[in-house]
Amino acid sequence: MKNLVIVESPTKARTLSHFLGPEYKIIASMGHVRDLPRGEFGVDVEKNFEPKYVIPKEKIKSVNVLAKEAVGVEKLWLATDPDREGEAIAWNLLQVIGGKSQPKVGRPLDESYSRVVFHEITKEAVLDAFSNPRKLDDDLVSAQQARRVLDRLVGYKLSPLLWKKVKSGLSAGRVQSVALRLVVDREREIEVFKPQEYWVVQAELESQSEGSKGKVFEATLIKIGAEKAEVKNKEQADKIVADLEDANYKVLEIKTKDNHKFPNPPFTTSTLQQAGANKLSFTPKRTMRIAQDLYEQGLITYMRTDSVNLAPQAVDAARKFIETEFGKNYLASVPRGYKVKSKLAQEAHEAIRPTNVQVTHLRQGFGGQASADHQKLYDLIWKRMVACQMAEAIIAETSVDVSAQVLSSKFKVQSDGNYLLRATGQKIEFDGWYKVYGKPPVKEQVLPDVRANEMLDLVKVNSEQKFTEPPARFSEATLIRELEKNDIGRPSTYAPTISTLYDRAYIERVEEKKIAPTPVGKTTADFLVKYFPEIVDTSFTAGMEDDLDKIAQGKQEMAPTMEKFWEPFAKQVEKVAEEAEKMKVVVEETDEKCEKCDKPMVIRYGRYGKFLACSGFPECKNTKTLSEPTGLTCPTDGGNIVMKKTRRGRTFWGCENWPKCKWASWTKPATTKNTEKKTESTEKIVFNTENK
Ligand SMILES: [Zn+2]
Ligand SMILES: [Zn+2]
Structure with missing residues (x-):
């Protein structure tokens, strides 16, 4: 064999094989080939903090295969991922199959290897990388180490x-x-946090002008006299309401402005994980696993990046797509470039984006193996990329200031009897990039067409008690x-x-x-x-x-x-x-008694959340799933339905009379308390309360 290419995973190897000729053999290292030992410190602090790398037991076999494959090849290509982690894998590979450490078979550690780096597994990027190979970057390796x-x-x-x-x-x-x-x-x-009480006072007002007659809108109190309105309690609120119920309302000023909303920059690892959590309810781990699949299939650029930089060709392709698909109106007037915040110029990758913006559905490029999760995450990445080259959304914002002058000379609140209220309205004038990425929760409210100095009729004054919220x-x-x-x-x-x-x-x-x-x-x-x-x-x-x-x-x-x-x-x-003295972990007691030894049960925490455990531990090892009341009734025997979690954290609903009653369901039962109707549990659940 002339050329041996080593990558981390079989999927990546398969994708790469589409672009390299038959004279290249591509094999997978299956991730890291060496690591610090598990059972010992593994760092020589006396000797420059040198790590003592070992080949984990389960890797020895595959490392031997790699080493044998490497014997006699003319050229060794290290094509691991384009970051510190990938650089370190490549370096360790070279140490291992270079014959320096075990296994003994292997090629001599010489200069006949090449390190190739690409941020997307596409024909162009791969061929370009293979015609511009480099040597290992010792600094990147050191940083990972x-x-x-x-x-x-x-x-x-x-x-x-x-x-x-x-x-x-x-x-x-x-x-x-x-x-x-x-x-x-x-x-x-x-x-x-101590919640602070405050009150919001609003007036429902009706326009009398031509065209807007009879239209009611709400204005919120913002000033009392010259002071900012801060209503602290009911007594104060009641006085204000009494004043406002006996006042003249006049439009003071109308302001309108167009608010331009710019699209978000394309994804980095951090923003992708955030959007994955917010929009798809994926854990960061799940987002990364799926993103890695997409990358290894050649569908997106490398998923570990802190750069928002975009290749000019990718920007061009997205812009062409937008113009054809949505028309020139929706295209950003100039190509948008994004600045890299990161200081790591030399590691500056690209943002996470689709490698081919024409691919909107994964069957086209995924060999038909795309799961719903793959499609969802790809969609999100695709939309974010396309949106970032689309026109701004325009939101028309209107604010109407209304003065209220108390009529009676004996107004109740210490002021000059003058109040200021404000109504705000907003409307999406042009959806721009929202068309693709979806609009944020804009509360659209259109105000009636009122004019300055117009007198308004009062319909009603409302006051509402509120409390300040603790930090989220x-x-x-x-x-x-x-x-x-x-x-x-x-x-x-x-x-x-x-x-x-x-x-x-x-x-x-x-x-x-x-x-x-x-x-x-x-x-x-x-x-x-x-x-x-x-x-x-x-x-x-x-x-x-x-x-x-x-x-x-x-x-x-x-x-x-x-x-x-x-x-x-x-x-x-x-x-x-x-x-240091030993610190005590607070244990939460419950009213429940252990049915085995009669000691109280306490709440313990595991990887998948709370559960009940006997306080007699370690003598008594009894544990139970923690149940929460639901207020629902069991269709089988009329017992209460409780919500529980399996050991692996999956939620299910069961009857409190278990084990006497076997009713259980993976899905939340209908909220009707009709005990006549029998709900079929969709899937049979087998569970027990024992830990082991
Ligand atoms: Zn017990
Ligand atoms: Zn039951």
Whole structure:
């Protein structure tokens, strides 16, 4: 064989084979071929923090295959992904099959390899990469190695400390711990938040002018005399209402303006994950898995990127598509370019976009294997790309200021008896890019055509009690945005950071798409804040990420960077191990008794959320799924229906009389409380309350 090409996955190999001739053999490494050892520290802190890489047991066989394939080939092409991770895989591959370490069979480590990099698996990009090969970029490899080592230093030293001082089985990670702290801090803000009462006063007014006669609209009180209207309680609101019910209303001023709404820039990893969560309810992990499939099938550009840059040809293609499909009106007047925020000029990829804008349905390019999820995510990426070259949406906004002059000379509120109200209306004048991407929730309200100085008739005055809202809990989308805003995430880390927090039961899903810390999560964050403030400090972590970027750019060395972190950190670990007291995790009690040993059941948290466990643990290992009342009635025996979760976190509905009554359903039963009608459960559910 003349040419051997190594990529990470069989899918990528298959796609690549369409573009390279039969003289190229393409094989998959199946991801990383070497990693730090599992059961030991694996970093030589005395020797420049050198990582001790090993070939994991399950990889030895495939590495042997790779090494044998490499023997005698004329040219070795390393075509792994175009980022630090891919560069490191390529470097490790070369070390392994280059014969330097095990297995012993292999080609000599020489210069006859080429590193090829492409950001999309299309004919043009691939052929271009193969005619412009380079050597491995040691700086990128160092940066990946530095991240791996740094994470190992933190994880390997902090986790045992957490076991001793908080609870066994816990883990701490670098980025993961800061993310946890953000979630815990937010929860505490919510806990101490005191809602403030306020009142909204509105007048329903009727126009008397020609053409608008009889049209009623609502105006909201904004000023009392010269002061901003701040209505704090019912007493105050009632007085204002009394004043306003006895007043003359006159239109003071009408303002109209066209608000131009620009489309969002094309997707980066972070914004794709956010949109995936908001629009498709995908976890970041799921979004990335599907995006990777699309990339490996050659349908989208590389999915790990922090760049919003677009190739000029891609912009041209999108613009041609828009003009043909929607007409010139919908085309942005000039091609839109987007600025890269990231400082990593040399790693500057492209935004995530379709490789061929003509492909709108995946059957055309996916060999008919596209699942609904693939189609949905592709759609989202396609729409975002097309929309970014479309014309702005235009929203016409109108505001009408209305004065209310109290008629009686004895007005109740201390002012000059003069109030100001404002009505606002908005209307989508031109939908522009909304046509493709969908419009945001614009509340369209058209005001009647009133004129300045026109007198209005009062229909009714309304007042409504409101309370200020606490800050919102993070969702997966807003947490990613927060990580990015604080410069502590990178395209490769958002998804694993969030899924690790779930896996460790540090956070749980509550209400609609929101995240809250579990008691263990709170205690762990408290422990880290108290003893390792830097580890959970956003600017410290951002500084470390910045150091890693500098290593990638060749502006900084790995060893001194590690040293700077390691020395104070190792000392602190020792100190805390000796001095810190054990922290207590709050345990939530319940009224339920264990049917095996009669001890109270308590709430515990797992990867998939809450469940009930016996407080007699470890003597009694009884656990149960936690059930929530639904107010619905069982169609079989009239018992109450409760909502429960399976061990794997899937929600189902069951009868409280289980095991006597076997009624259960995967879907929420109809809300009718008619016990006559028997609801068929769509799928038979087999479950038991035992843990093992
Ligand atoms: Zn028990
Ligand atoms: Zn029942």
